[in-house]
Each structure stands twice: as structure tokens, then as C-alpha cells.
């Protein structure tokens with residue numbers, strides 16, 4: 001182990017309270033915490049419980065107080081619309097304070113929930129920060145989710161206000177948000193009090209007063225408001241993510257720990273200083289977007305890029321290089337799938353050679369396993385370190401990484417590097433004993449988790465405890481499996497639950513199965529993630545029909561695909577449904593999804609000892625071949 005990193009890491013594990021107390025001095029507190037970690041009620045740990053601070057103050061006001069108000073905070077670049085805008089810290093603060101005033105005028109108070117369902121436009125960031133300013137809890141919902149997903153989030157969060165825009169733009173199609181929102185409001189049993197809608201010019205939507213108001217009108221009589229004092233353990237946001245069932249989990253983030261941890265990561269993990277330009281090419285609807293488009297770079301006081309476009313097709317495979325070159329970006333953070341898309345379109349890097357990337361220093365990848373081929377291709381092209389790091393919505397920042405601001409470590413292709421300071425990562429075997437180096441098992445993290453991770457689930461303490469903290473006493477169960485090698489490098493191999501990763505988007509196959517089961521001709525079904533060269537994994541559905549159904553299979557498949565698009569959203573990228581005769585099961589009736597996935601991916605598999613009827617596997621293999629899933 002490298003000494004400098006090793007010392008810092010060991011100190012964070014042996015003396016977490018001293019470590020994080022020192023780190024916490026770097027943020028602004030109205031009242032500094034004297035109690036660093038409350039361990040009295042495991043697994044509900046509390047960081048900095050008597051501290052008083054504010055998320056928005058740390059993201060904006062602090063930098064102005066420190067004389068950096070004229071520095072660029074946010075660069076918005078939208079190749080899909082051709083729009084560009086830039087905001088200094090001072091300008092962003094004015095916009096945020098004013099929208100915070102508008103939210104107050106609409107009745108939003110400390111602790112109220114505000115749903116933000118918006119495309120990648122500056123107003124989305126302004127709305128998030130405005131919530132923080134007045135102590136409201138935002139819940140951003142990704143634009144690729146359908147109305148029923150939005151409705152379930154309205155119901156669970158009991159949001160008072162919903163902030164949206166007239167539309168978003170996807171290559172080749174305009175996503176009209178208003179009808180989706182109206183449908184969601186109709187479906188939800190909880191009734192929101194007000195809808196604030198940002199009109200995108202040329203694509204305005206109808207506004208029905210008095211329950212609906214346009215962004216501009218809401219601002220028209222709003223006054224700028226100051227940051228309210230918030231307790232460190234009050235909540236900054238809820239972000240819903242796929243769970244092991246179809247019901248999404250409301251991951252919550254407390255205020256103090258979030259600011260402390262995220263600010264620390266910018267220098268220590270990403271080697272970013274206040275004068276640097278940073279870009280995270282994700283979406284604000286995902287955790288990567290929350291943490292690394294909005295919060296961490298603004299806490300740090302550097303410049304962050306908000307990109308409304310795609311790695312390819314907006315307009316070409318040079319879009320990323322253009323942004324890096326135009327704004328002198330120092331580091332980029334994205335998902336491997338984005339690089340696979342560029343590689344597919346421009347394998348020789350012809351677009352790359354048109355741009356000046358002399359200021360570019362490193363590429364960080366996360367969200368799914370970075371395959372060695374893609375990493376090597378990117379290294380070869382960019383001639384900078386390409387760093388795979390591992391994290392989850394639950395943690396909000398990297399669990400394992402090359403901490404480039406502390407000490408650059410060597411790359412091992414296929415590994416997400418070492419545990420980051422604050423995380424005591426271990427491998428647990430099924431017999432509840434810790435694994436030796438290189439032995440596979442469940443990846444767990446010893447409690448307490450560091451600041452910035454989820455202190456509980458929204459209104460679901462029991463689910464938090466049962467789901468994550470119970471199987472391995474004293475540890476957080478990550479639901480990822482893998483091993484740690486003799487040098488301490490972590491290798492993430494697979495999920496242990498029903499989560500799949502499609503283009504870096506986290507999806508629950510259980511949730512898709514729930515939708516398919518609602519089809520009137522479907523008796524039973526299984527959804528699995530099969531390997532895909534571009535998106536990492538793709539969901540496919542296998543359905544068994546009720547006896548007597550005579551409808552043709554192609555129609556049933558089409559209907560199933562449409563149902564998933566309508567109920568979950570286009571983001572599920574669900575395009576393959578195969579009608580089969582029977583599903584392979586164990587004698588106790590459990591569907592052998594793991595075995596089917598192995599067959600679909602052309603991997604070796606063992607005949608499960610408990611299989612009810614081995615002949616079904618041969619049938620499935622033939623069906624997959626007929627449908628070109630298996631070549």
C-alpha cells in the first residue's frame with residue numbers, strides 16, 4: 001500500500017470521529033458541531049448532530065463571502081437546443097434566492113417536500129438549491145420515468161409542490177412533460193398544492209390557474225430570501241432508487257454530513273481545486289448528477305458544467321471533446337456506457353483529433369463495471385488516467401476509488417481500486433465469516449458508514465434496518481458481490497439482488513415483472529439483464545401465457561413492451577419480450593433466473609440440483625436462439 005494514502009485511510013478507519021471532525025472544519029457552520037458521532041442507537045448513526053448549517057449557503061454564499069463571487073459557478077451547454085449560458089456565483093445566488101422567495105410565496109416551508117421533474121436546464125439546479133436555501137426537501141425525479149413512477153414518488157414523499165418544465169428534448173423527439181405530470185397528479189392519491197412550470201421558449205405548455213403557475217409568474221412578485229439555519233441532521237433531499245421490489249426506496253441525505261463529505265471528495269478523490277472546471281456528464285435525476293453536477297463542485301467553489309445532450313448524436317461523437325476543449329475541463333466523470341457509445345461511433349477517434357484537450361487531466365467512470373477494453377481504448381485516446389470507481393445512490397460518494405488528490409495509485413484493469421477513507425469494506429462469505437484475499441463473497445461495509453451516506457430511508461426506518469443492516473450484524477450490505485485482492489483492490493463482479501444496470505441506469509427486474517404480470521394474457525414471467533455491448537445490460541422478458549390464450553405472440557410482446565414504457569418509462573430500454581412455454585423452476589417453485597441469464601449470455605452453467613424439469617433449459621436455449629439473443 002502507498003504510504004501517504006495508507007496513513008490517511010487507516011486514520012479514517014481507526015479514528016473516524018477525529019478524522020471527520022477535522023474535515024468538518026472546512027465547511028461553513030452557523031454553529032459548529034461539538035458532538036461528532038452519536039452511536040447510541042445502531043444502525044441509526046448521527047453525524048454532527050448539534051451542528052447548524054445550510055446546504056445552499058455552502059454551495060453559493062460562502063464563496064461570495066470569500067471574495068469569489070465573480071467566479072463562474074455554472075456553465076450550461078445544450079447542443080440539443082443550441083442554448084448556452086454561464087452564471088457566476090453571484091448571479092447564481094441571485095437567481096436561487098429569488099426562486100427560494102417564489103417557493104415561499106407558494107407556501108413552501110422548512111421540511112416541506114418539493115418534487116423536481118425537469119430536464120437538464122439551469123432552472124433545475126436553481127430549484128434544487130432554492131429548496132436548500134429555505135430548508136425544503138427536494139426530490140428530483142428523472143425525466144425518463146413515466147407518470148406512474150412520478151405518482152408513486154408524489155405519494156411516498158407527500159410533496160407540497162411540483163416544479164417542472166414544458167418539455168425536454170431527446171434526440172429525434174420532444175418529451176412533453178405537462179401531460180406526463182397531469183397524468184401523475186391524477187394517479188397519485190396525495191394531492192400536491194401547486195405546480196410551477198418553466199416554459200421553454202418555442203415549446204410552451206398550457207397553464208391552468210390557480211393550481212398551476214409559470215416559473216416567470218412565480219418569480220414576478222418574489223423577493224430574494226436568505227438561507228435558513230438548519231440542523232445538521234435535517235434532510236437535504238430524498239432520491240428514490242430501485243429497490244429489491246417494485247416499490248422504490250426513498251434514500252435520504254442529511255445536511256451536515258453531506259456537505260462535509262462531498263466537499264472533501266473534490267480534492268481528495270478527484271484532485272479538483274477552486275480554480276478548476278469540472279464536468280459530470282450524467283443527469284440531475286441520478287445520484288451522480290445530484291452529487292457531482294450540483295453539490296460537490298459547488299461546495300468546493302469550482303466551476304461545474306451542466307450538459308444537455310448525449311455522447312453521440314448531438315450532433316456527433318465529438319460532443320464530449322468539444323465541451324472539454326471549449327471550457328478547459330480538467331476532469332470528466334461519466335458512465336462507461338457513454339464511452340462505449342463514442343467508441344462504437346468513432347473507434348479511431350477521428351472527432352477527438354479536432355479538439356485541444358491539453359487541460360484535460362483525468363477521466364472518472366462509475367455507475368456500472370468499466371470493462372477493461374473500454375478503459376484501454378479511452379486511455380489510448382486521451383492519454384490521461386482513466387479511473388473506475390464504485391458507488392451507490394445509498395452512499396452518494398465513492399466507496400472505492402483511486403484517490404488521485406492524495407496519491408495516484410496504479411490501475412488494475414477490471415478493479416474499482418481501493419476503499420476510500422471512511423469506508424471499511426469487507427467481503428463476507430455465506431457462513432457469515434470474513435473472506436480471505438481473493439475469496440468471493442458479499443461486499444459489506446462496517447458500520448458506522450461515513451458522513452454523507454444515507455442515515456435512513458424516507459419514512460421507513462424498519463425497511464432501512466431490515467433491508468440493509470440485518471443480514472450481517474454490524475455491517476451495511478451493499479448487494480454487490482466480489483472480492484478484495486492481496487493489495488486491497490476491490491473487484492465488483494455482480495449484484496446479489498434483482499437490480500440490473502442499463503446504460504448506467506439502475507433498474508429493478510422485479511418492478512418490470514410486476515408490470516408484465518398485469519398483462520391479461522400473462523400467467524407468469526421472468527425478467528433478466530443480459531449482457532449488451534453498448535448499455536452493459538439490457539432487460540429481456542420471458543412470458544408464459546395463460547392457458548387458452550390465442551392472441552398471436554408478436555402482439556402480446558408489443559403490448560408488454562408498451563406497458564413497461566408506459567408504467568416505468570423509456571429509461572427501462574425494454575424492447576424484448578419472448579413468449580415461452582414454461583419457466584425453469586426449482587422443486588419449491590423458485591424461478592431459476594440466474595441460470596437463464598447464464599444461458600442467454602452464453603456462459604457455462606451447472607444444472608441446478610434442485611431443478612424441477614431439466615428439459616426446460618433446452619427449450620429456453622432454443623427460444624433465445626430463435627430470437628437472436630443467443631447466437
Ligand code: COA
Nearest residue numbers: 143144170175282288311335337338341367503504570571
Ligand atoms: N427524459 C426522457 N426520456 C429519456 C431521458 C430523459 N431525461 N433520458 C433517456 N430517455 C429515453 C431515451 O430517449 C430513450 O428512449 P427511446 O427508447 O425512445 O429511444 C430511452 O430513455 C433509453 O435511454 P438511454 O438508456 O439513455 O439510451 P439511448 O439509446 O438514448 O442513449 C447512451 C444511450 C449510452 C448514449 C446514453 O445512455 C448515455 O448518454 N449514457 C451516459 C451515461 C449516463 O448518463 N448515465 C447515468 C448515470 S451516471
Ligand code: AMP
Nearest residue numbers: 366367368369389390391392393492506
Ligand atoms: P446507483 O445507485 O444507480 O449509483 O447504482 C449503484 C450500483 O451500480 C452499484 O451497487 C453497482 O452494482 C453498480 N456500480 C456502480 N459503480 C460501479 C463500478 N465502478 N463497478 C461496478 N459496478 C458499479
